[in-house]
Amino acid sequence: MLALIPLFPLLGFLINALVGRRLPKTVSGSVASAVMVASFVVSAMSVWQLAALPPAERVLEQTLYTWIASGDFQLDLTFRVDALSAVMILVVSGIGSLIHIYSTAYMHDEIDSEYARYFSYLNLFAAFMLVLVLGANFVVLFVGWEGVGLCSYLLIGFWFKKRSASDAGKKAFVVNRIGDYAFILGTLLIVTRFGTLDFLRLAEAVGPMAVEEGVFGVISIATLLLFIGATGKSAQIPLYTWLPDAMEGPTPVSALIHAATMVTAGVYMIGRNAVLFSHAPETMLIVAVIGAATALFAGTIGLVQNDIKRVLAYSTVSQLGLMFLAMGVGAFGAGIFHLYTHAFFKALLFLGSGAVIHALAGEQDIRNMGGLKRYLPVTYWTFLIGSLAIAGVPFLSGFFSKDEILYETFHEGHTILWLVAAITSLLTATYMFRLVFLTFHGERRHDAPAPAHQEDEESAHGAPAHHDHLHDAPPAMALVLIVLAVGSVLAGYVGVPHALGGHNALSSWLAPAFLPGTGPADAVLPAEEAALELTLMGVSSLIALAGIGLAAFIWLTRRELAARLAHAWSGVYTLLLNKYYVDEIYDAVIVRPTVRISQDGLWRGFDVRVVDAVVNGFGSVVDASAAVLRRLQTGSVRAYAGSLFIGVVMILGYYLWR
Numbered sequence: 001m002l003a004l005i006p007l008f009p010l011l012g013f014l015i016n017a018l019v020g021r022r023l024p025k026t027v028s029g030s031v032a033s034a035v036m037v038a039s040f041v042v043s044a045m046s047v048w049q050l051a052a053l054p055p056a057e058r059v060l061e062q063t064l065y066t067w068i069a070s071g072d073f074q075l076d077l078t079f080r081v082d083a084l085s086a087v088m089i090l091v092v093s094g095i096g097s098l099i100h101i102y103s104t105a106y107m108h109d110e111i112d113s114e115y116a117r118y119f120s121y122l123n124l125f126a127a128f129m130l131v132l133v134l135g136a137n138f139v140v141l142f143v144g145w146e147g148v149g150l151c152s153y154l155l156i157g158f159w160f161k162k163r164s165a166s167d168a169g170k171k172a173f174v175v176n177r178i179g180d181y182a183f184i185l186g187t188l189l190i191v192t193r194f195g196t197l198d199f200l201r202l203a204e205a206v207g208p209m210a211v212e213e214g215v216f217g218v219i220s221i222a223t224l225l226l227f228i229g230a231t232g233k234s235a236q237i238p239l240y241t242w243l244p245d246a247m248e249g250p251t252p253v254s255a256l257i258h259a260a261t262m263v264t265a266g267v268y269m270i271g272r273n274a275v276l277f278s279h280a281p282e283t284m285l286i287v288a289v290i291g292a293a294t295a296l297f298a299g300t301i302g303l304v305q306n307d308i309k310r311v312l313a314y315s316t317v318s319q320l321g322l323m324f325l326a327m328g329v330g331a332f333g334a335g336i337f338h339l340y341t342h343a344f345f346k347a348l349l350f351l352g353s354g355a356v357i358h359a360l361a362g363e364q365d366i367r368n369m370g371g372l373k374r375y376l377p378v379t380y381w382t383f384l385i386g387s388l389a390i391a392g393v394p395f396l397s398g399f400f401s402k403d404e405i406l407y408e409t410f411h412e413g414h415t416i417l418w419l420v421a422a423i424t425s426l427l428t429a430t431y432m433f434r435l436v437f438l439t440f441h442g443e444r445r446h447d448a449p450a451p452a453h454q455e456d457e458e459s460a461h462g463a464p465a466h467h468d469h470l471h472d473a474p475p476a477m478a479l480v481l482i483v484l485a486v487g488s489v490l491a492g493y494v495g496v497p498h499a500l501g502g503h504n505a506l507s508s509w510l511a512p513a514f515l516p517g518t519g520p521a522d523a524v525l526p527a528e529e530a531a532l533e534l535t536l537m538g539v540s541s542l543i544a545l546a547g548i549g550l551a552a553f554i555w556l557t558r559r560e561l562a563a564r565l566a567h568a569w570s571g572v573y574t575l576l577l578n579k580y581y582v583d584e585i586y587d588a589v590i591v592r593p594t595v596r597i598s599q600d601g602l603w604r605g606f607d608v609r610v611v612d613a614v615v616n617g618f619g620s621v622v623d624a625s626a627a628v629l630r631r632l633q634t635g636s637v638r639a640y641a642g643s644l645f646i647g648v649v650m651i652l653g654y655y656l657w658r
Contacts, residue, residue: 001042002062002079005089006130008039009096012123020116028112029104032119036100036126040093047086055512058083059200061136068139075197080136084271084513087336087506088133088264091343095260096126098480102351103252105476106358118158122256125151129261133268138187138197141269145183145233148262149176155257156249168248175242179232186225190276193218203275211279220280226273227287230266235317236294236324241583243317247309251354254309258316259347264339267323274332274514288328288409292420295321297580299427303434304566304576307364308353311435315390316346318424322405325421331408332514333507337495338401340506344491345389345398348484352383355473355481356439366438373440375470378478380440382485387436389488391429392544397492403540404495404504407533422543429547437555499533 012035020028050058060081068075100122107118128151132144157169191197194205212220235243243263247254257263270277277284295318302314319342326335357364359376373380389398402425410418473481496502554562566573
C-alpha cells in the first residue's frame, strides 16, 4: 500500500495535465483534492498498522524493483515507513489536502486551463514530497528532493507573465541547485566510504564507529555537505534568499511550500540520518550555530516588512532556524515536534493572509489595511489563533514545541544559543502581533504607497486593487481555516512535557527512528531537571507575552511611536527594510562579475575555441566512428555470412600460424 501514497497525487497530476483543460473547474479541483484525501487515508491506515507493531520493530517496507545492481552494490526502489516518516506523510498529505481544498475557492477566478495547470503542479509537488519522505535510501529521497525543486519553480512562477514571478521561480531553482551540488557530493562520499545508501544499513554501519570528537573526518565532511544541501532546501544562511521571493506565487503555494513540504525537507533529512550526524559533533555545532543565526537574522528583518506574505516568509525562515538549532544540539525529537506544530499554524497564517488578500482584491501591503476585524471575523479569529500559537503563548501548539527546543538547548549547555533563541522568540511575538494589529485593528487606511509588485494597480488575480465590498472567506476557505485553527490549538498536546505531568508521546514515538532498534524514550525527569524545565517554560511564556505587549503598546495604542522610532533609528530601520542588502551583495559579488566574464571577449574566445572545440571534437569522433560502423551494418545476409566466413578463416589461420 505504501506506493499508493505518492501514486494517488501523481494520478491527479496526470489527469489534470493531460485532460484538465477540457474539464470544468469543479471537476479539476475535485479530482486534485480527492487524490490528496485518498493519499491521506492510505497514510493513516499505514500509520495505524505501524502503531500495532512493537516499538523497536515499527518499520513497513515495500520494494517495487531493483533499480541499480553493480557487483556487491544494490539499490532498490523501496518505500519505507517508520516512526519519523509516519509523522511526515500525515503532515504532507493531511495539510496538503486542506491546502488543495482551500485552493478550489482561492483560484476560482482563473480560466479553466490555468486552473487545471495549477492543480496539476500542486499534485505533482505533493507526490514528489511524499516520495522524498518515503524513500528508504538517498537516491529515492533525492528523486523527491529534486522533484520538489522543479515544482517550486513551476508554482512560484505560476503567473509567469509577471516578470517578478518568473524571476522568483528561476531564483528558487538556481539557489537550490547550489545546495543540491553539495548534497550529491555528500551522497557520493557516503557510498564510497560505507558501500550503501540505504538509511537503515548506513545507521547499522556507522553506529559502532567512534564519534569524530575534535576531528573533521569523513563522516564530518559528508554530513557537512549534506547540511549545505539542507541550507538550500530549507532556506538557511547563506542560501535563504529564494524563500522570501517565493511569495510571488499564489498564496496556497506559499502555504504548501512553507508549511508542509519543501522547506521541511532539510530538517527531515537530518533527522533521517540522526545516527550519522550524531557521529559528527563538529558538524552538529555548525548546524546549531547556523540555525540560531538564521532564526535571529530573519526575525529582525520580519520586524519591519510591510508585505503581509513577506512577514510570514521571514517568519518561516526564522522558525526553520529554530528547528535546525534543535537538530544541531541533538534534540532531534524537538526539531520534528516543532516541524509538526509549525505545519498547522504556518499553513493557517498563510491561508489567512490569502483570505485577506482575496477580500482586498490583491492588496498585500499592511499599511493599506487596518480595521478588517469587523469585516472578516472568521479570518480574524483564526489568524489570531495562529499568531498566538507561533508566538509561543502557553498551552497552544507552538508553546509546547518551542519550549522543548529552548529547554534542550539550555540543558545541553549551549547558553548563548539559548539566549539567541529566546531573543528570536521575543521578535516572533512582536512582529506577528504587529501584523495582527496593523491588518485587523484600528481604522481603515488607504493613503499608503502602493506595493511595488502591483503593476498598474492590478492584483495578482488581475482584478483592480480596490477596497470595496469586503467579504470574509468563502465556505471552502473558511472551513480549512477553522480546521487548521483547531490543529494550532491541539496539535501540541501530543508532546506535553513530563514537567507538566504529561506524557511526551511524540518523543516516545520518534525515538526508535533516531536510534534504530531501540524502544521508546519515556524516562521520567529527575526533580532538579523538571524544576529547570518549568523555570525555562515560565521564562519563554513571559517572553511571548512581553512581545505581544510590546507590539500592542507600539502599534495598537501609540502608533505614532513606530514612526518616531523608525526616524530616530533610520539607519537600522533602512538596513532591516532592505534585508541587510544581502541580495544586492550577492548581485555585486557573484552575479555581475559572472555576467561580465561571460561577455568578455577573451573568455568568449576561449569558450568558442577551446570549450566548444572539445565538445564538438568529441561529437565529430563519434560521428566518424558511426559512419564506419554503418558500412558494416548493411542488412545483407550474404554479406554477414561472408564476414563470418572471413573471420573464421582468420582465427584458424592465426592458430595454425602459432
